[in-house]
Amino acid sequence: MSVWLREDQGKTAQSHRDPQNGGAVVEFAIVLPIFLTMMFGAIDYGWYFFQKFTLAAAVQSGVRSALSVREIDTPDPWTAAKNAALANLANGGAIAPASVTWGPTDPTSPADYSGTKPSRALILTGSYTFIPLVGLVPLPNKTLTYSITMVLDAQNAAI
Secondary structure (H helix, E strand, C coil), X not given: CCCCCCCCCXXXXXHHCCCCCCHHHHHHHHXXXXXXXXXXXXXXXXXXXXXXXXXXXXXXXXXXXHXXXXXXXXXXXXXXXHHHHHHHHHHHCCCCHHHEEEECCCCCCCCCEECCCCCCEEEEEEEEECCCCCCCCCCCCCEEEEEEEEECCHHHHCC
């Protein structure tokens, strides 16, 4: 019985490799960090804008709730607006209500109310320090601040 050997059977396996095989790994190593930075950047920016919108919605909701409160009532319109905004944040879950700074802190200060009756206005400002989820990309501003001014209605102005 005779055994026929192929001509290339005795050569090593290395000679059959394609010299281009390592190129895909190198390309992957170059593209992966760029791709991950873009992906995590999109996640951080999405979280940033979501929290910015959540703070704005809470402040707006708080000021809207102050419409039904007269200045002589307890709590006054500014405190009622702040309490409603805190409740809105607690229900939303994106921002911890305790992490928001409400300003100005003294509801009787001129910064909380502006003008004189009948065009007296209520000012509510909320500030929050944004904490990124990943932190790979720089964000425009880490302190989110939203302020809204509302003219108190005729019911409040007449008092």
